[in-house]
Amino acid sequence: MSLLSLRDVRAGYGPLEVLHGISLEVEPGEIVVILGANGAGKTTTMRAVSGMIARHGRVEFEGSDISSISAEKIVRLGIAQVPQGRGTFTELTVEENLRSGAYVRHDDIEADIQRWYEVFPRLAERRTQRAGSLSGGEQQMLAIARALMSRPKLLLCDEPSLGLAPLITQELFEVLKRLNAEEGLSVLLVEQNANLALKVAQRVYLLETGNVVASGTAAEIASDDSIRKAYLGA
Amino acid sequence: MERFFQYVFDGLSFGAIYALLALGLVVVYRGTGHLNFAQGEMAMFCTFLTWQYDAWGVPFVIAVLLGMISGFVMGAGTEVSLIRNVAKKSEAGVFVVSIALFLGLNSLAAMLWGNLPPEQMPSLFPDEPGDFARIFGAVWRYEYMGILLVALILMGLLFLLFSRTKFGLAMRSVASNPESARLVGIPTGVVLASSWGIAGAMGALAGTMFGATTGELTAGLMFTIFIYASAAATLGGFDSPGGAVIAGLAIGVGEQLAAGYAPGWIGQELRLGVALVIIFVVLLFKPSGLFGSVKVQRV
Helix, strand or coil: CCCEEEEEEEEEECCEEEEEEEEEEECCCCEEEEEECCCCCHHHHHHHHHCCCCEEEEEEECCEECCCCCHHHHHHHCEEEECCCCCCCCCCEHHHHHHHHCCCCCCCCHHHHHHHHHHCHHHHHCCCCEHHHCCHHHHHHHHHHHHHCCCCCEEEEECCCCCCCHHHHHHHHHHHHHHHHHHCCEEEEEECCHHHHHHHCCEEEEEECCEEEEEEEHHHHHHCHHHHHHHHCC | CHHHHHHHHHHHHHHHHHHHHHHHHHHHHHHHCCCCCCHHHHHHHHHHHHHHHHHCCCCHHHHHHHHHHHHHHHHHHHHHHHHHHHHHHCHHHHHHHHHHHHHHHHHHHHHHHCCCCCEECCCCCCCCCCCEEEECCEEEEHHHHHHHHHHHHHHHHHHHHHHHCHHHHHHHHHHHCHHHHHHCCCCHHHHHHHHHHHHHHHHHHHHHHHHHHHCEECCCCCHHHHHHHHHHHHHHCCCCHHHHHHHHHHHHHHHHHHHHHCCCCCCCCHHHHHHHHHHHHHHHHCCCCCCCCCCCCCC
8 A cells, every 4th residue: 555645636726726637656665756847736746745735636645535634634644744945933943843843742752852953963053043043954954853753654845955055955865865764754755956856766756737747766767868858957 | 209109100000901912912913913903992892791790790700710711712703703714815804804893892892881880890909099008108009019910920821831831832833934833733723713812811801900990991991001002012022922011011101100200281191192202213213123023034
């Protein structure tokens, strides 16, 4: 059984339909990346999964339909989204951001906070600073750590590389790769930087104006000439 | 010097009332970004409700608590039934709705209770003419001390709620970024309704305590109080609860001093003008208020 499965999902904003019936799957323990140009519907796909917008069709998580469940409840089921642009609580401290990430949990969260401080030592140094005073890279680390505080089975990551220096981006992707390898965290990733994404992902979906136009393993996609031309710039 | 302390004591108590109402404005503003113009009228209406519970024979302390619960229900109910739906469609709509509530509650209170002879509002504290202490030669009425004390305790509890509880963290998260708050699983609807409810309950208490000092209740009870409270919220910064409290107390004291020391030819009515001039000057140089945060965001 797939962890996440979208079947013929339509979604958009008001009368504007952005996704015209897309289907995709994320297996347990997989990193899947959605590639596509601006306006292809990548972020909309993420928001359709996390419940931030109305969607039609079937969205199944661990076998049950979540297409009519609200965003707040979907977090409880085990899906956490790192929104595009990071969306940290800028007026709250780093540590408060992490605590609010664990809002849906009722067990002890101190060990988790320490754990993410170890993974991202720069957050530990800035634990009492307001998130708004952090650099873009640090905010992205915080956004990821905050999402992981809910102990999700599936992490939705919307363009984590946006506006970041290549080195920082690489560091973030290393962390995601490690969490995936060591703990089987499943990740659905949206990226514009295809070269980078293909290095961490196992499978790829190509999105074009609201439709899935190609899919395959990372190796297949990377070796497809026409796709290389269109998306990898080589 | 006696006169000075007299003005300070009186000012602190009225300032505490302004602060309670201002805090309500700030809590609502931080949560939803709206200025609730009906805040004062809600407080007035709940004050009449408190009076009514008392008139029905409920012990007064219980009546006050019931009044605060009514304020919570009224605030939360307004957010859920009116504000939430209107806000989705238009910001200006929220403004119109709160003005309509202002007028509606005022008329309703006048209709329900206006035909009775002037209502005596009981006090939570000893308020006989002889109930005061002399401090530095000035008269500090027990009632005024009580108002200040109760207001400070309530505000202290609110700050503990904000800073020490999970629900307080949720409230601050929603205020900071509603979208991200939903993404971490915070039920933003419950949080926003509670913000309005808390503001309503604080207003009810402020109105009840203030009503007791005026003796008789009228539908215009909270008019000027609301202006001072808005002034306090503006001065302190609309997103700063601590600022609202300090500014409320400062305006209370400042108003008493201005009225007390003003030359006779200017008259008592100067006080409101002084408050407004101070605010004007502050906003000119510090538009986010004295303690408000200037939004800084690095990208």
